[in-house]
Amino acid sequence: MSSITKEVWGRRLKLEIYPEGGKSQSDAQSLALERLCSAWDVVNKSASELKKYCAKDSDGEVMEDVFRYATPRYLFLPKTQRKRTVALMCDYQFDQEHGIALVFENETLREIGPQDIIL
Numbered sequence: 701m702s703s704i705t706k707e708v709w710g711r712r713l714k715l716e717i718y719p720e721g722g723k724s725q726s727d728a729q730s731l732a733l734e735r736l737c738s739a740w741d742v743v744n745k746s747a748s749e750l751k752k753y754c755a756k757d758s759d760g761e762v763m764e765d766v767f768r769y770a771t772p773r774y775l776f777l778p779k780t781q782r783k784r785t786v787a788l789m790c791d792y793q794f795d796q797e798h799g800i801a802l803v804f805e806n807e808t809l810r811e812i813g814p815q816d817i818i819l
Contacts, residue, residue: 801813
């Protein structure tokens, strides 16, 4: 597996890259990853939306440190790429079984939810 090191929400992390359907990325998967990496600021700006999402599960607790609730683990590249899609997959304190995914389409945050939304 390949990996990249990026700053995510203020912390420098090494993220593994998991392309759906095998060990090597298709051209479409590679393009989606390349474009998201070029527009990485959108990932860092997603922290505010993630905090809102987490607040729903925490009975309104103030979310100062998003890492207390969500820990980024890897980037998932779906096989079907009608739009450039990459998901940041995280462990999630409030749903340890399903985790949480931040789904980016065409370098824009589309959805936050259980990892099932993209797997």
